[in-house]
Amino acid sequence: MDSLLNSNRPPVFCPGCSHDRVLHALDQALIEMGFAGKDVAIVTDIGCSGLFDTFFNTHALHGLHGRALTYATGIKMARPELKVIVTMGDGGLGIGGAHVLSTCRRNIDLTLLILNNFNYGMTGGQCSSTTPQEAAVGSGFLNKLEKPIDICQVAVAAGAPMVSRVSAYQKDFVPTLKEAITFDGFSMLDIWGICPGRYTRRNKLTPKNIEATLAQLPELPDFKSRNKRMEYGKAYRQEAASQKAPSDPVPIAVTCAAPQSGRREVIILGGAGQRIITAGELLCLAGASAGCHATQKNDYPITVMRGHSISEIILSDEEIEYTGIENPAVVIALAPEGVNRRKKMLAGLPSKTHVIKAAGIELPPCQAAVTEIDFRDRKIKFQDWALTALAVLAHQSEILTMDMLKAALKLRFKQAVYETALAVVETVFAD
Amino acid sequence: MGMSLMEGNEAIGRGAVAAGCNFFAGYPITPATTIYNTMLKLLPPKGGICLQGEDEIASIGFCLGAAMAGMKSMTATSGPGISLYSEQISFAIGSEIPIVIIDVQRLGPSTGSATRGADGDIQFLRWGNSGGLPVIVLAPVNVKDCYVLTMQAFNLAEKYRCPVFVAANKEISMTRETVDLEALDLPSVVERKMADANASFLPFATKDDRLVPDFLPLGGTILVRQTSSTHGPDGYITTDPEQIEKVLERLDAKIKINISEFTYYDEYVVPGADTLVIAYGVTARAAKVAVKELRQSDQSASLLIVKTLWPVPEALIREKAAPYRRVVMAEMNLGQYVRELQRVLPGKKIDFLGQMNGGMIKPGRIMEVIQSG
Numbered sequence A: 001m002d003s004l005l006n007s008n009r010p011p012v013f014c015p016g017c018s019h020d021r022v023l024h025a026l027d028q029a030l031i032e033m034g035f036a037g038k039d040v041a042i043v044t045d046i047g048c049s050g051l052f053d054t055f056f057n058t059h060a061l062h063g064l065h066g067r068a069l070t071y072a073t074g075i076k077m078a079r080p081e082l083k084v085i086v087t088m089g090d091g092g093l094g095i096g097g098a099h100v101l102s103t104c105r106r107n108i109d110l111t112l113l114i115l116n117n118f119n120y121g122m123t124g125g126q127c128s129s130t131t132p133q134e135a136a137v138g139s140g141f142l143n144k145l146e147k148p149i150d151i152c153q154v155a156v157a158a159g160a161p162m163v164s165r166v167s168a169y170q171k172d173f174v175p176t177l178k179e180a181i182t183f184d185g186f187s188m189l190d191i192w193g194i195c196p197g198r199y200t201r202r203n204k205l206t207p208k209n210i211e212a213t214l215a216q217l218p219e220l221p222d223f224k225s226r227n228k229r230m231e232y233g234k235a236y237r238q239e240a241a242s243q244k245a246p247s248d249p250v251p252i253a254v255t256c257a258a259p260q261s262g263r264r265e266v267i268i269l270g271g272a273g274q275r276i277i278t279a280g281e282l283l284c285l286a287g288a289s290a291g292c293h294a295t296q297k298n299d300y301p302i303t304v305m306r307g308h309s310i311s312e313i314i315l316s317d318e319e320i321e322y323t324g325i326e327n328p329a330v331v332i333a334l335a336p337e338g339v340n341r342r343k344k345m346l347a348g349l350p351s352k353t354h355v356i357k358a359a360g361i362e363l364p365p366c367q368a369a370v371t372e373i374d375f376r377d378r379k380i381k382f383q384d385w386a387l388t389a390l391a392v393l394a395h396q397s398e399i400l401t402m403d404m405l406k407a408a409l410k411l412r413f414k415q416a417v418y419e420t421a422l423a424v425v426e427t428v429f430a431d
Numbered sequence B: 001m002g003m004s005l006m007e008g009n010e011a012i013g014r015g016a017v018a019a020g021c022n023f024f025a026g027y028p029i030t031p032a033t034t035i036y037n038t039m040l041k042l043l044p045p046k047g048g049i050c051l052q053g054e055d056e057i058a059s060i061g062f063c064l065g066a067a068m069a070g071m072k073s074m075t076a077t078s079g080p081g082i083s084l085y086s087e088q089i090s091f092a093i094g095s096e097i098p099i100v101i102i103d104v105q106r107l108g109p110s111t112g113s114a115t116r117g118a119d120g121d122i123q124f125l126r127w128g129n130s131g132g133l134p135v136i137v138l139a140p141v142n143v144k145d146c147y148v149l150t151m152q153a154f155n156l157a158e159k160y161r162c163p164v165f166v167a168a169n170k171e172i173s174m175t176r177e178t179v180d181l182e183a184l185d186l187p188s189v190v191e192r193k194m195a196d197a198n199a200s201f202l203p204f205a206t207k208d209d210r211l212v213p214d215f216l217p218l219g220g221t222i223l224v225r226q227t228s229s230t231h232g233p234d235g236y237i238t239t240d241p242e243q244i245e246k247v248l249e250r251l252d253a254k255i256k257i258n259i260s261e262f263t264y265y266d267e268y269v270v271p272g273a274d275t276l277v278i279a280y281g282v283t284a285r286a287a288k289v290a291v292k293e294l295r296q297s298d299q300s301a302s303l304l305i306v307k308t309l310w311p312v313p314e315a316l317i318r319e320k321a322a323p324y325r326r327v328v329m330a331e332m333n334l335g336q337y338v339r340e341l342q343r344v345l346p347g348k349k350i351d352f353l354g355q356m357n358g359g360m361i362k363p364g365r366i367m368e369v370i371q372s373g
């Protein structure tokens, strides 16, 4: 097989830069594995390691600093058959740390080569996430204050199944690369090397003491069996294949007639757990079953299990433009949390507004006609109050009719829930 | 035959799939999350891919990688996420990567109010990239638009190889509305123009003075290069000013000179009116109520609803505003798009109504401005 290096663009690293060794070792590994350029995508980060894509005749993507793994993930998901190799420096490792962790957790079939030379070569030798505290670098005293990261320990803890520390100078570097590239899942090599352009001007670092330091590092815990699992893309496709396609939205048949015409605004003021949003949806569906246009705007806090829950519904014969409530025909007040949110609006209600309120709810003084319902006394469950209020309206053909409400229940619920809801609705008729 | 009840975000998701979207990645954020939920339901069973990134930067990065591999990608977020997308957006612009980006705007600045609407990102979407090259931004008014404009966004992204934004608003995205899906006037689906795989291929070369390079997917039989660096037609970094200028001027021109092909708008003309209200997004609905209300009065106004916000449809705005003495602009921010009107309509009296309080602008307030001029 031929070299995959780009004969038109020879490498331009500083003399003695270990990136040059990695480049040729990677080419050697790809040759030995029998890959053609079209079988491989090299995705590079920023910095001197970010030059790799230009030196190879393969598919190539050179993106933003720290984000190489994100593009590689998209490419691999789209083209599972492609060998995707990512090169990144210790700078990219620092800035893109979240992506490194997540890629370890994901175990997608990418090979990440971290070209770790303990400083930012391209910008003048500043400290990186791997700079030793005792090193003299372009960041003054700052690197003294931060501990370097041992990315292999981190990767293993994050679930990477194939992780290895290597020296760019070690004899079995090419076989190690081949093993990483062959691995079916995420593989990561922390490749220690020398940056004569910057780092070794002020720091002593030789292939020998790289080897010695690597040998002294605390060993990685036994992770291979612990982190072994199916590759992400394969697992994804397996899960996806078992997902059922959702049904298309069903057009609502017009089977009823609305009791009033024009624009009808309804606001339901309740609290969490009262199925306020569902009641609002039912009212919209009821409207649609009578050929009305409908809108529903909801308001609830981020913490969904307590606090207010408000639904604003508009039904109209014409297309609804403004979706805000300005002149509610009906206000349903079921909990103080909701009522407190709309005090101003309540105080200004005119006499033509009909308020249905739960017993015990205090309203600001207003002109509206108020109907009080003692839900507790009638042994209606808290979560059925909103539905019951709709039934009360339907009972007197206000906003909706009983036919419309039943049509809505049919549209919204499966048989069992439909029957329970219908029973709630029908208790209103009982008295 | 009958309407369905749907919120704007679901319509965006369904419109995307109708346009051929087969890759989505996002990070949960109110009020955009239900787009992600919709895509997670729709895509995997069809063989498409829906991913959740570790953050917004990753999500859009997945999309860019997948788009380069030939997929139709979409992501969705809100203002805080657009901030994080920013550098990736610049990449998509400069490196001609098709992607649809939905911004369901919420009240800012910063974390702001997750559940309150706004149109506060309108200039941010245009200028939030390094280099300042133009982008396409479409603004839906209702659930119908969410569906149709998302389809248009895909078509434009494919045609011009660029990011296309849909500037939605919590007030449309999270509001349920009845919509007759069968009555929608849907565009036909546009596919990316592929290069001849047998001819020699340069990833950024344009044939016969065309403005958009033909595409080949990364991972196919022909080698494809992509780079975020300043590049020539071959996709390699270049410092040649002539080559650089040619590419960058082409990126500018390809978006700007075709604007007449995608100037989407709506209008409501009241004969005899001397004021033209210009609005976009959810505010256009209140504006419609206002002009309808005043139709018979002696202070009537017409309405122009702009749905292509960027590039600014200057010809449309000039033509529509010409017969009117005065323009009224209302928007859910403290004065963003009105700047474009002032630029495009020098000398025209422009009255502005801005509001940033988490609520929608009421028809009554727009009526007051119409009546006070």
Ligand code: SF4
Binding pocket: A012, A013, A014, A016, A017, A018, A019, A048, A117, A121, A122, A194, A195, A196, A197, A198, A199
């Ligand atoms: S600056 Fe350092 S990393 Fe960059 S090419 Fe020179 S020696 Fe290599």
